[in-house]
Structures are given as structure tokens and as C-alpha cells.
Amino acid sequence: MTFWERIYLPAILGGLWTTLKHFLKTLFGKASTVRYPDEKREFAPVYRGWHVLKRDDQGRENCTACGLCAVACPAEAITMEAAERQKGEENLYREEKYAAVYEINMLRCIFCGLCEEACPKEAIFLTDRLVPSDYVRQNFIFGKELLVEGVEPEKRIDVSKRQKHVTEAR
Amino acid sequence: MPKVTIDGKSIEVEEGTTILNAARQIGGELVPPAMCYYSTLKGSGGKCRTCLVKVTKGSDRDPRPMPKLMASCQTMVMDGMEVASATDESVTNARAAVTEFLLINHPLDCPICDQAGECHLQDLAFEHGKSNTRFEFERRTFEKIDIGPYIKLHMTRCIMCWRCVYTAQQLTPERVHGIIGRGDHAEISTYIEKSVESEFSGNVIDVCPVGALTDRTFRFKSRVWFLNPMDAHRDCPTCSGKAVVWMYGGDIYRVTARKDKYGEVHDFICNTCRFEKKDKNDWIVEGPRAIDQHSVISQNHYDQGSITVV
Known part of the structure; x- marks a missing residue:
């Protein structure tokens, strides 16, 4: 090492200058972070997060438990059990068969979106909602209560952008 | 020659x-x-x-x-x-x-149909079919009929191949069902919804190339590609006892006869084997059945037997 390298001062000053630059930028310019809970960054239209099981206009579940999402799933995260629709349940399920149990293991899921491409009934979509963290593994197995959207108009989840993207991908 | x-x-x-x-x-x-x-x-x-x-x-x-x-x-x-x-x-x-x-009157309800995954019409349409239809008229539809306690007839899906009629004629002593009506009005029917009670009646489910005749004991229980087909046999007094048991975990979901690579059965099995022996202890399991590796049934199955090419 040369003399100037051995005293380290130019390197230290160089590092301090980088820190100062960022400090001044934050002080007078635009910050590179956002104030998260109040302010949220816009997601890319192709973002794939927490799945939703859609209902149709009349509030009936679209999913008919055909099993194509589960067979398309490369992580084998999806399991389901089907049941036959009984008389009087026509307002709940669109087809004569429905998913009595539908579970996605969010720890296994790799959010690739193959399930929505495989779905023949436009029932499953990935949304821009983040999957919350938890302490217990069991809580990451999302059942129908966490996946199916609500019947009320305000509880519906808008997937129109994603729908367009999936249709184009086909 | x-x-x-x-x-x-x-x-x-x-x-x-x-x-x-x-x-x-x-x-x-x-x-x-x-x-x-x-x-x-x-x-x-x-x-x-x-x-x-x-x-x-x-x-x-x-x-x-x-x-x-x-x-x-x-x-x-x-x-x-x-x-x-x-x-x-x-x-x-x-x-x-x-x-x-063939697809003119077919309802295309494959996501619901229990035959999906092993349906010959699905394979045929996949190979030769077009993705859209030119048929503008109303498709003919029928109510679903239960033929006895074991078989469900969904006439809307039928393609009029006559296989089940020949099966009933040739395997059972009396003729129990046939085709009535002609042309567009033709339909498979039993005489005034009489149930089919012969001991070999369950074989009409296996010969049906589509999902018109399905197993009521397996109705909506699972999809064929979730199950593991295993060759199994049992000592049966009425039939050969050679069958395929479709397992998930340790449970038998359904029993079918053994089909060759053209989907044809050579050893027909009796209703007792098919519908009533669903306990693992009733069968001697020989091992995984060889399934064509391009079939959806072999998807996601990693055991050697089920990925061999037939």
C-alpha cells in the first residue's frame, strides 16, 4: 500500500461524502421512502398476491372444484374437496358441483399465476393484496373464508385489470 | 393372408x-x-x-x-x-x-363431469376439435336419471355410441335398456325408468366413452388426476376379480375394470367388486398401474409405475 492508502483518510472522507450527499438529498430533495401505512406505493399491474375466489353478478361462487388449478400448480399448494349442490342452494353456487373445501398453502405458493390461467370458470385470480405475516404455520393455510370474496358490493374485489392480463396471456 | x-x-x-x-x-x-x-x-x-x-x-x-x-x-x-x-x-x-x-349437443361441462381426464371425447376434441362452435340452435337437454342405486345417466352428454346397449345385451341375461326414438330424438333409456339390476350392469360405466353413464358411489368425490390408479385383485366368485383401484392416501375412492391402451376392457368386473369393495383390506394391491405419461392422470405422480409409457 502507498502512504495515502495507509493513512485511510481519503477513503474515510469519500465515504462521509456519500453519506452527506444522501442526507442533503433527503433534506432538500424528494425522499426515496414512503410513509407506509398512510401512503402506499402503486403496484405493478402484473403484481400477483393473495388469491381471491370470485362470485358472479348474482353473488354465486364461480368455482366448481374442477381441480385444474390444483393440477396446474407447480408447488402443489392447492387442495380441494367437491360437493354436490343441494336444492335451495342455487343462489350460493353457480354450478351443480362446488368446492366444499378449498385450501391454498400460502407458504408453498410461489405466486406464479398458473392457477388463474388454468381456471375455466374465471373463479380464481391473484390480487394486489399482500399476504400478512404470522407466527404459526397453520395460519398460512388459507381456507374458503379467507379466499372467497364477500357478497356485498363493497366487499367485492376488483380484478378487472388482472382479468384482462390473464385473457391476453391465453 | x-x-x-x-x-x-x-x-x-x-x-x-x-x-x-x-x-x-x-x-x-x-x-x-x-x-x-x-x-x-x-x-x-x-x-x-x-x-x-x-x-x-x-x-x-x-x-x-x-x-x-x-x-x-x-x-x-x-x-x-x-x-x-x-x-x-x-x-x-x-x-x-x-x-x-359429436359436440353439437354435448354440454361441455367438463369441469363438473366425473369422466374428465379419461374421456375419449375430450381427447378427440383436443386433437381434432375447433375451439368455437358454429351451432346456433338450442342444444337438447335431459334431466339426470338414476338407474338403480349405482349408476347415473346424464343423457345430455351421450353421443349415441350404443356401447352400453351392447354391454347390457351381451353381458346380462335379459335386455334391460336400449335406445328409443330416432335421429335427434334418440335417447338411451330403461323401460319406464326401471332400474338396471344385473350383477354386471356397472360395466356400462367403463364402456361409456363420455360421462353419460357415471358411478354414483364416486360422484364428485374427487378428480381422476388426484388419484393413484393401482392394479389390484381379489378372489371373487362372480368375476375375474382383476381391477384397478383408484387410491388417495390409503383410501380407495373407486374401482374400475382394467382398460387397455385403447380404453377397452377385456375382463369385465361385477358390481360387488366395483361398488361395494372399497376397503383396502378387500384387495391385494399389485402396484401402480402403467398410465400413458401424456395423460393428465399421470400428472404430479412421481412413482415410477405411473409414468411409464404404455
């Missing part, structure tokens, strides 16, 4: 062999698809017309080509006959047209 050439491949076959069976003896892609012909049922074939082939040379004695496409399951081979099957465009066009005809 007559020598026949199909798509450039020659074979010598027995006198009286049909073109379809000669093609099956050669094997490979030139084998015409068949929706109604069933080698173990006498008199079957000639209904669906998916097995059409072009006979470009009638025989050595009369080398003129046959004027129209021929149903290969009904046409006998002649010495020196030359046949174009998968290589000829007129044949593939005709098969596509036949597929379109």
Missing part, C-alpha cells in the same frame, strides 16, 4: 380383419380414433364415424380407390389394399367435422 399398407407401413393380417384392427396391430399414430367400436363387444362400431380412413387402392385384383372415406372399424382388409389414415388431409378434415357433429 391379405397384406395391407396403412400410411406406408405394411402388415399381413388374418382374413376378415378390419382396417382398424390391422392399424392397431401396426400401432402408433396411424391408428384411427374410435368412439363407438369396442373390440370385446360383438356388433359394436359403425356409429360414430370418427375412424374414417381413405382407401387409396382397393386391392391387388381391383386397384380402384374406394369412392368415399370408409369407416375403418367396419371395412375388411383386402390383399394389396392401401390406406391413408393420419397422413391424409381429407381424412383429418373429415374427423374434425365428425368431432364437430
Whole structure:
């Protein structure tokens, strides 16, 4: 090492200058972070997060438990059990068969979106909602209560952008 | 023995062999698809017309080509006959047209249907079908009928192949169901919704190429590609006892007869084996059944047996 390298001062000053630059930028310019809970960054239209099981206009579940999402799933995260629709349940399920149990293991899921491409009934979509963290593994197995959207108009989840993207991908 | 050439491949076959069976003896892609012909049922074939082939040379004695496409399951081979099957465009066009005809009244409810994944009409449509329909009229629909405690008849899905009628005629002592009406009004029916009670009636489920006749004990229980098909046998006083048990975990979800690579059953099984023996201890499991690796049934199964090519 040369003399100037051995005293380290130019390197230290160089590092301090980088820190100062960022400090001044934050002080007078635009910050590179956002104030998260109040302010949220816009997601890319192709973002794939927490799945939703859609209902149709009349509030009936679209999913008919055909099993194509589960067979398309490369992580084998999806399991389901089907049941036959009984008389009087026509307002709940669109087809004569429905998913009595539908579970996605969010720890296994790799959010690739193959399930929505495989779905023949436009029932499953990935949304821009983040999957919350938890302490217990069991809580990451999302059942129908966490996946199916609500019947009320305000509880519906808008997937129109994603729908367009999936249709184009086909 | 007559020598026949199909798509450039020659074979010598027995006198009286049909073109379809000669093609099956050669094997490979030139084998015409068949929706109604069933080698173990006498008199079957000639209904669906998916097995059409072009006979470009009638025989050595009369080398003129046959004027129209021929149903290969009904046409006998002649010495020196030359046949174009998968290589000829007129044949593939005709098969596509036949597929379109078969799908005219079909409800396309594959996501619900228990036959999905092992349905011959699905395979045929996948290979020859178009993605849209030109049919603008109302499709004919029927109410679902329970034929006895074990079999569900969903007439809307039926393609009128007659296989189940031949099965009922040839396997059971009395004729219990048949086709009534003609043309567009034709339908499979039992006499005034009488139940089919013969001990071998369950075999109509296996011979049905579509989901018109399905197993009521397996209705909506699972999808075929979630299950592991295993060869199994049991000591049965009425039938051969050789079957395939479809397992998930340690449970048997359904029992079917063993089908060959053309989906045909040679050892028909009885209703006791099929519907009532669903306990693992009833069967001696031999091992995983060999399933074509391109079949959806072998998807996501990693055990060696189920990914062997048949």
C-alpha cells in the first residue's frame, strides 16, 4: 500500500461524502421512502398476491372444484374437496358441483399465476393484496373464508385489470 | 393372408380383419380414433364415424380407390389394399367435422363431469376439435336419471355410441335398456325408468366413452388426476376379480375394470367388486398401474409405475 492508502483518510472522507450527499438529498430533495401505512406505493399491474375466489353478478361462487388449478400448480399448494349442490342452494353456487373445501398453502405458493390461467370458470385470480405475516404455520393455510370474496358490493374485489392480463396471456 | 399398407407401413393380417384392427396391430399414430367400436363387444362400431380412413387402392385384383372415406372399424382388409389414415388431409378434415357433429349437443361441462381426464371425447376434441362452435340452435337437454342405486345417466352428454346397449345385451341375461326414438330424438333409456339390476350392469360405466353413464358411489368425490390408479385383485366368485383401484392416501375412492391402451376392457368386473369393495383390506394391491405419461392422470405422480409409457 502507498502512504495515502495507509493513512485511510481519503477513503474515510469519500465515504462521509456519500453519506452527506444522501442526507442533503433527503433534506432538500424528494425522499426515496414512503410513509407506509398512510401512503402506499402503486403496484405493478402484473403484481400477483393473495388469491381471491370470485362470485358472479348474482353473488354465486364461480368455482366448481374442477381441480385444474390444483393440477396446474407447480408447488402443489392447492387442495380441494367437491360437493354436490343441494336444492335451495342455487343462489350460493353457480354450478351443480362446488368446492366444499378449498385450501391454498400460502407458504408453498410461489405466486406464479398458473392457477388463474388454468381456471375455466374465471373463479380464481391473484390480487394486489399482500399476504400478512404470522407466527404459526397453520395460519398460512388459507381456507374458503379467507379466499372467497364477500357478497356485498363493497366487499367485492376488483380484478378487472388482472382479468384482462390473464385473457391476453391465453 | 391379405397384406395391407396403412400410411406406408405394411402388415399381413388374418382374413376378415378390419382396417382398424390391422392399424392397431401396426400401432402408433396411424391408428384411427374410435368412439363407438369396442373390440370385446360383438356388433359394436359403425356409429360414430370418427375412424374414417381413405382407401387409396382397393386391392391387388381391383386397384380402384374406394369412392368415399370408409369407416375403418367396419371395412375388411383386402390383399394389396392401401390406406391413408393420419397422413391424409381429407381424412383429418373429415374427423374434425365428425368431432364437430359429436359436440353439437354435448354440454361441455367438463369441469363438473366425473369422466374428465379419461374421456375419449375430450381427447378427440383436443386433437381434432375447433375451439368455437358454429351451432346456433338450442342444444337438447335431459334431466339426470338414476338407474338403480349405482349408476347415473346424464343423457345430455351421450353421443349415441350404443356401447352400453351392447354391454347390457351381451353381458346380462335379459335386455334391460336400449335406445328409443330416432335421429335427434334418440335417447338411451330403461323401460319406464326401471332400474338396471344385473350383477354386471356397472360395466356400462367403463364402456361409456363420455360421462353419460357415471358411478354414483364416486360422484364428485374427487378428480381422476388426484388419484393413484393401482392394479389390484381379489378372489371373487362372480368375476375375474382383476381391477384397478383408484387410491388417495390409503383410501380407495373407486374401482374400475382394467382398460387397455385403447380404453377397452377385456375382463369385465361385477358390481360387488366395483361398488361395494372399497376397503383396502378387500384387495391385494399389485402396484401402480402403467398410465400413458401424456395423460393428465399421470400428472404430479412421481412413482415410477405411473409414468411409464404404455
